[in-house]
Amino acid sequence: MERPRIASQGDLLRFLAENEDVDPARLLPLPPPYEDWVDEPIKEITEDQRTRIEVGPDGVCGAQIPVPKSEEEKERLVAGFLSGLRKLLTKENNWTFLQPLLVSMENCVKCQTCAEACPIYTASGHMEMYRPTFRAEILRKIVDRYIKPGGNLFPKLRGNDIELDWETLVKLAELSYRCTLCRRCAQQCPIGIDNGLLTREIRKLFSQELGIAMPELHELGTVKQMAVGSSTGLNPAGLMDIMEFAEEDITEKTKLDIKIPFDVEGADYLVLHNAGEFLSWPENLQAFAIILEAAGIKWTLSSELVGYDSVNYGLFYDDIQFSRIALKHYEVAKKLGVKKIMMGECGHAHKATMAAADRLIPDPLRVRTESCLVTLEDLVLSGRLPLDPSRNDFPVTLHDPCNITRSMGIIQPQRNILAKIAPRFREMEPHGVDNFCCGGGSGFAVCQSLNFPDWRTRVAGRVKFIQILEAFADCIEPETHKYVCAPCSNCKGQMRDLLTYYDAWDRCGILYGGLVELIVNAMSDIPEGFLEWEFH
Amino acid sequence: MAGIGLLAWVWVAVIGFIAGCVMKGLHYALTPMHLRWDLYPVAHEPRRDHGGSYLEEKDWWTHKRRTSLVGEVSAMGEEIVLLKGVWKNNRSLWWGSMPFHWGLYLLVVTTVGLVVQGLGWSPAILSIVLPWLAGFGGGLLLVGATVLLIERSSSPKLRPYTTPLDRLNLLLLLAFGAASTAVVVTDGLAGAGAAVASVLRLKPLDVTPLLGLQMALGALFVLYMPYTRMVHFFAKYFTYHKVRWDDRPYVAGGPFSSRLEAALQYGMDWSAPHIQTGRSWAEVVTEVPEHDTKGGK
Numbered sequence: 001m002e003r004p005r006i007a008s009q010g011d012l013l014r015f016l017a018e019n020e021d022v023d024p025a026r027l028l029p030l031p032p033p034y035e036d037w038v039d040e041p042i043k044e045i046t047e048d049q050r051t052r053i054e055v056g057p058d059g060v061c062g063a064q065i066p067v068p069k070s071e072e073e074k075e076r077l078v079a080g081f082l083s084g085l086r087k088l089l090t091k092e093n094n095w096t097f098l099q100p101l102l103v104s105m106e107n108c109v110k111c112q113t114c115a116e117a118c119p120i121y122t123a124s125g126h127m128e129m130y131r132p133t134f135r136a137e138i139l140r141k142i143v144d145r146y147i148k149p150g151g152n153l154f155p156k157l158r159g160n161d162i163e164l165d166w167e168t169l170v171k172l173a174e175l176s177y178r179c180t181l182c183r184r185c186a187q188q189c190p191i192g193i194d195n196g197l198l199t200r201e202i203r204k205l206f207s208q209e210l211g212i213a214m215p216e217l218h219e220l221g222t223v224k225q226m227a228v229g230s231s232t233g234l235n236p237a238g239l240m241d242i243m244e245f246a247e248e249d250i251t252e253k254t255k256l257d258i259k260i261p262f263d264v265e266g267a268d269y270l271v272l273h274n275a276g277e278f279l280s281w282p283e284n285l286q287a288f289a290i291i292l293e294a295a296g297i298k299w300t301l302s303s304e305l306v307g308y309d310s311v312n313y314g315l316f317y318d319d320i321q322f323s324r325i326a327l328k329h330y331e332v333a334k335k336l337g338v339k340k341i342m343m344g345e346c347g348h349a350h351k352a353t354m355a356a357a358d359r360l361i362p363d364p365l366r367v368r369t370e371s372c373l374v375t376l377e378d379l380v381l382s383g384r385l386p387l388d389p390s391r392n393d394f395p396v397t398l399h400d401p402c403n404i405t406r407s408m409g410i411i412q413p414q415r416n417i418l419a420k421i422a423p424r425f426r427e428m429e430p431h432g433v434d435n436f437c438c439g440g441g442s443g444f445a446v447c448q449s450l451n452f453p454d455w456r457t458r459v460a461g462r463v464k465f466i467q468i469l470e471a472f473a474d475c476i477e478p479e480t481h482k483y484v485c486a487p488c489s490n491c492k493g494q495m496r497d498l499l500t501y502y503d504a505w506d507r508c509g510i511l512y513g514g515l516v517e518l519i520v521n522a523m524s525d526i527p528e529g530f531l532e533w534e535f536h
Numbered sequence: 537m538a539g540i541g542l543l544a545w546v547w548v549a550v551i552g553f554i555a556g557c558v559m560k561g562l563h564y565a566l567t568p569m570h571l572r573w574d575l576y577p578v579a580h581e582p583r584r585d586h587g588g589s590y591l592e593e594k595d596w597w598t599h600k601r602r603t604s605l606v607g608e609v610s611a612m613g614e615e616i617v618l619l620k621g622v623w624k625n626n627r628s629l630w631w632g633s634m635p636f637h638w639g640l641y642l643l644v645v646t647t648v649g650l651v652v653q654g655l656g657w658s659p660a661i662l663s664i665v666l667p668w669l670a671g672f673g674g675g676l677l678l679v680g681a682t683v684l685l686i687e688r689s690s691s692p693k694l695r696p697y698t699t700p701l702d703r704l705n706l707l708l709l710l711a712f713g714a715a716s717t718a719v720v721v722t723d724g725l726a727g728a729g730a731a732v733a734s735v736l737r738l739k740p741l742d743v744t745p746l747l748g749l750q751m752a753l754g755a756l757f758v759l760y761m762p763y764t765r766m767v768h769f770f771a772k773y774f775t776y777h778k779v780r781w782d783d784r785p786y787v788a789g790g791p792f793s794s795r796l797e798a799a800l801q802y803g804m805d806w807s808a809p810h811i812q813t814g815r816s817w818a819e820v821v822t823e824v825p826e827h828d829t830k831g832g833k
Contacts, residue, residue, distance in 0.1 A: 012696040080807065091568050092802040095817075099567035100779045107771040110697035111633070113626035128696075137697060159699030186575055190621035191768045192775025197573065211808040223810065226824050319571075320811050323821035354591065355572045359796060363788040371591060378594050409576035409589025409783075433576045433587030 013162055015128055016138060016171055021059040022455065026125030028462055031469050033476055033507060039458050043451040053450070056174030057129055061450040063177050063206075063214050065170055074166035077210060081169055082146055084209025088201060089147065093208075096319045096360075100194060101201050105140060108133065108193045114185035119436045119463035120178060130459075132185035132195040135175045138162070139202055176202040177214055180441030180460060181316065182402040187433070200442075203317040213317050216447045221313040222321035226328070230275040230309035231446075239308055242278050243301075250286050254526040258293050260285075263336060264300035269375070270338040270367075271299055272310035272329060272353065274346035274489035276446075281492060283530075284345060287516035290526065291376070295384045300336065307332030310349035315356060316442045326357035333367040341369045345514045347401030347488035348441075355408050371404070373487065373515070377413035380420050380519065388524035389421050394481050396422040396518065397471040399464070399495070400435035401488035409433070414487060414515060421522040422485075428467040436463045438486070440494025456494070457501040465498050468510065478509040481533050487515040496536075505535040539740035542748055546735050549755035556762025557770065564774045568802075569795040575780035579611035580604050589783060597785070608781070615772075629694075632687055636680025639713055642673025643754075647732075650725070654733035667725045674716030681710035705764065712757055715750035722746060 024039035045055045054065040068074045087093040094101065114132045115121055121130040128134060145151040145160040155161040162168070179199040186194035207213040225231040234242070243260045250258050261267070271292070277284040292299045302308050306328040314322025330353075333341050343350045354369045379385055398418060404410045411432045418425045428435070438445075439461025447453070472482050484499075486492050495512035504510040511533060521531040577587035580603040590596045614620040619637060622630045649666045652658075685706045688698040719728060723744060731743050731751060743751065761767065768775075786792045800818040807813055812820055 015696075084807070087804075087806060093804050093806060095568040095799045095802055096571045097573070099564060099570045099774065100573050102567065103564060103771055103774045103779065107765055107768040107775065109765050109768065110694070111622065111626060111629055112693045112697070113622055113629070115693065116625065131693075133697060157700045157704075159701065183575055186780070188621060188625045190615055190619065191772055192780055194573070194575070194775075194779070208806040208808050208811060211810065218810075320806070320821060323817075324824060327821060355574065358572050358786045359569060359792055360571060361786070362796060362800070363793055366786075366788050368595075368597060370594070374592060374594050405587070406576055407574070408591055409574075409578065409581065409583070409587055410591050411576075411586050411588045412583070412592055 012134075012137065013141075016057065016168060019057045019059065020127060020129065022124060022127070022459060024458065026127075027458060028123045028125065028466065030462075030466060030502075031473070034469065034502070037502070040454075042454040042458060045451060049450070054170045054174065056178070057171045058127065058178070058455075060178070060452060060455045061174070062444075062447060062452045062455075063173050063212065064449060065173060065212055068166060078164055078166055078169060080210050081205070082142075082164070084205045085143065085147055087209065088205050089143075094319075096323075097197065097201065097204075100197050104136075104193045104195070104198055105143065107191055108136065108140070108189075108195075109191065110137065111190075114189050114193070114195060117184045117188040118179075119182075119184070119439070120180070120460055123462035124459050129175060130178055132179070135172060135179070135202065136193075136195045136198040138168075138172055138175075139198060172202060173206050173212060176200075176206070177444075178455075178460075180402075180437045180439065180444055182437035182441050183406055184402075184434075184437070187406060200316065204319060207318040208320060214443065214447060216449065217313040217317050217443045218321070221311070221443070221446070222318065222325060225306055225309060225311060225313075226324060229305040231311050231313065232275045232279055232309070234275050234278060234309070236303050236305070236308075239275075239278070239303060242282070246278075246282050246286050246289070249282065250290060253286075253530060254290060256290065256293070256526065258289050260289050261300045262303045264298070265337050267298045267300040267336065267338045269297060269299040269340050269342040269370075270307075270333045270336055271301055271342045271344055271372075272346075272349060273301070273308070273344035274311050274349055275309035276311070276489045276493065277344065277346075280496075280536075281489070281514065283517055283532075284489075284514045287514070287520040287530070288344065288372075290520050290523070291379065291385065291516060294523065294525075295379045299342070300338065302332045302336065304332050304335075310344060310346050310353065312349060312352035313443050315348050315352040322352065322356070323360055326352060326360055327365065329353055330357070330361050330365045330367055334365050338367065341367055342372050342375055343369065344372050345487040345489060345516065347403035348443075348490060350401075350410070351403035351407045371408075371410050371413070373404070373410055373413040373417070376516065376519065377416050380417045385519070386524045387421055387519075387522045389423050389522055391522045391524070391528060392422045392518055393424065394483060395424045395426065395472055395475050396483045396485055397426055397428050397468065398431065399428065399438060399468075399484055399486040399488075399491055399512075400431055400433075401486070401491050402435065402437050402441055404488065405435055406433050414485075417515065417519065418485065421518055426471055428471045436467060438464045438488075438491040438494040439498065440490050443490070445490040445493035445497070453497060457498055461494055461498040464494075465502055465504075468504075469508070472508065472510065476508050478505075478507060481509045481511060483518070483531075484510060484512040485515050485518060486512055499535070511535060538748070539742055542741045542743070542751060543735060543738065545752060546741075546755045547738075549759040552759040553762055556759075557767070560762055560767055561770065564771065564778075568799050569792060570779075572782070573779055574783045578781045578783050579607045579776075580781060581607065581783070584611075590785075601785075608777075612776075628691075629684075629687060632680050632683030634680070635676040636684055636709075639673050639675070639677025639680050640709075642669045643677065643716060646670040646673060646725075650729050650732040651736065653729050654736045663725075666729075667720055670725055670728070671717060671720040674713045674718075674720065677713030678710060678717060679713075681706050681713055685710060705766075708753060708757060712750065712753040715746065715753055719747050719750050 141162040181196045183196040312325040577584045
């Protein structure tokens with residue numbers, strides 16, 4: 001049955017006012033061995049929950065916005081939104097992104113060339129509210145009607161006939177959390193419009209003016225990180241405990257006696273890891289330590305608040321929080337007097353620290369930054385690590401984190417490494433700058449609330465899962481162990497949930513992990529079996 | 537009297553067009569330095585074939601940074617001349633968009649040619665080529681605008697995003713394309729050449745009703761174009777060169793330093809609880825608000 005289509009301009013607004021739940025039967029079909037896979041419906045938000053929390057037009061709850069207590073509060077929020085929108089368009093409040101915002105806001109010809117690039121729009125069975133231009137168009141209408149002079153002149157003729165109320169706004173806020181900001185749509189726009197950026201600006205306006213943001217990014221993310229030291233809740237004392245365990249683990253697995261260095265002044269590298277690795281994938285931290293020690297590099301971690309967690313969720317929703325954390329990272333490095341900051345395997349931290357913050361850090365705080373992929377490439381290709389690729393004699397594919405590839409152009413180093421250590425490597429299609437997001441981008445991977453994880457695995461990550469299955473199509477049987485190399489902590493979080501939901505370990509023998517684990521697994525001077533074929 | 541009116545209308549359009557473009561250009565150009573938001577592949581990167589950047593190089597700051605003008609020109613050329621992105625990702629629209637754009641290109645070239653002739657330089661080749669360009673240009677515009685009008689009115693993916701004003705724009709361009717073709721077919725370009733010369737010399741126009749209609753429609757289009765999304769013909773400079781291809785690294789003491797210093801002194805008045813409104817960026821982002829240091833929920 002054909003999905004009901006919007007017929008006219010007016011219906012675009014009517015559509016926003018109405019709801020359409022994700023229909024499992026319409027989701028993009030999966031390849032073998034999942035031809036008969038039946039998706040469970042996304043869990044419904046209960047009536048009781050609906051009395052407390054606003055729900056998106058798709059029946060999904062991501063931003064977790066409290067229901068206003070009165071009509072007056074709704075009116076106050078609408079007025080606040082419009083006030084914030086005016087601020088968003090001023091250089092004083094938004095110098096950080098004013099030019100990109102204006103050029104994307106004012107020049108889209110709505111040709112929809114971007115639409116099929118979006119893995120969420122296509123995976124959902126082309127749900128209109130997920131179309132990359134949909135939320136941007138609603139924002140445009142609001143700007144044209146309420147902010148620009150003469151907005152009330154011929155609104156129907158100009159397509160500005162939107163009547164702003166809380167119900168519309170809350171849907172816009174929720175829909176801004178149905179885009180992973182992967183910017184694949186922007187890449188395909190012939191004019192250069194960036195709907196990902198516009199989505200981020202919507203999130204930013206809600207956060208910076210109304211204090212509304214996905215709790216996992218704000219209260220439990222940036223706020224917690226600055227207060228406790230890490231968005232994981234890991235404080236410096238806990239960090240030291242974890243490091244002791246990590247050292248013991250390294251010794252147990254490799255017989256190496258490695259002391260993980262902290263606060264070494266004048267080190268060559270301050271390594272910034274996503275602290276999620278310490279708790280969920282400690283083998284990643286351990287592999288880094290083994291490699292850097294084996295290569296004889298003088299490196300260090302920081303024990304200072306924020307300095308041991310490269311996470312910067314501000315990148316996804318709030319320029320102020322982003323700036324605070326980025327500055328803190330550089331302050332920590334400067335204080336230690338290290339030569340360079342090395343970004344660990346975390347995509348958004350790469351982009352936040354190396355690219356977006358590049359024009360934010362004042363001269364006195366500047367420290368050179370380097371992607372770990374570039375450092376590792378140098379170590380692997382220069383022969384400083386003894387490597388036996390036959391230890392990785394299993395199928396490997398590579399997931400490209402959007403922030404490292406599409407947003408930074410770091411494509412080849414990781415491939416050069418894999419060419420040396422993974423004899424059965426195969427690419428996903430498409431890959432590199434054309435890759436698909438894992439579905440956990442823009443902070444989605446850490447959102448475990450209500451029914452959002454259901455949406456994330458069934459819709460947001462579906463295309464990625466299809467890519468993985470297709471990459472391993474020639475060896476899909478579970479007896480053959482396969483490895484998805486995802487050099488990004490957030491992407492790994494999404495992989496874990498994605499492969500768990502689709503039962504891909506048991507059904508297909510697909511495991512995921514980082515790049516350094518594969519390197520250490522191939523190092524011939526340590527005992528075999530660093531990589532443990534256990535799903536976690 | 538009509539001749540004076542048309543002359544005035546053409547000049548109003550030309551001045552309005554220039555003013556609109558300048559205003560729009562300044563509107564974008566005078567915005568402050570923004571944070572890096574590059575998007576790969578970047579056309580001037582020597583590693584553009586695989587979408588790479590200088591960040592792939594170890595200690596890239598110790599090497600001389602190389603950029604490729606050829607890469608930029610060829611990427612821009614493919615988009616402007618062939619509408620490559622639309623061909624690749626939105627084929628059904630390309631069949632209307634391509635003749636539409638080429639119709640406009642040819643009519644612009646024709647106009648420039650007529651202005652050159654009107655200024656007194658009239659090589660024979662122009663007299664031969666211009667009528668063909670005008671005829672083809674008008675025809676392509678007519679076809680392209682018609683196809684786009686049908687697409688935008690019927691396609692489920694385009695119609696919801698098409699305003700009545702968008703349709704009126706296309707109708708206007710359809711009429712302009714038709715009038716341009718009709719002028720060439722009925723009268724050649726002699727009358728148009730004389731009219732352009734009169735416009736340049738501020739003399740009242742003596743034109744046929746058809747040519748008068750064509751010029752009036754063209755002037756109307758030229759006048760309002762800078763105030764519509766069709767301004768993307770030069771806004772693309774900003775979307776590409778100033779945002780997605782802007783990979784210039786910050787160099788301490790370089791041009792970005794002073795701009796950053798100035799930006800950090802801007803006062804902000806965001807109202808969310810985690811922002812201390814009314815203070816400068818430098819003050820706000822270097823101090824964590826008191827309530828934040830007590831931890832999240």
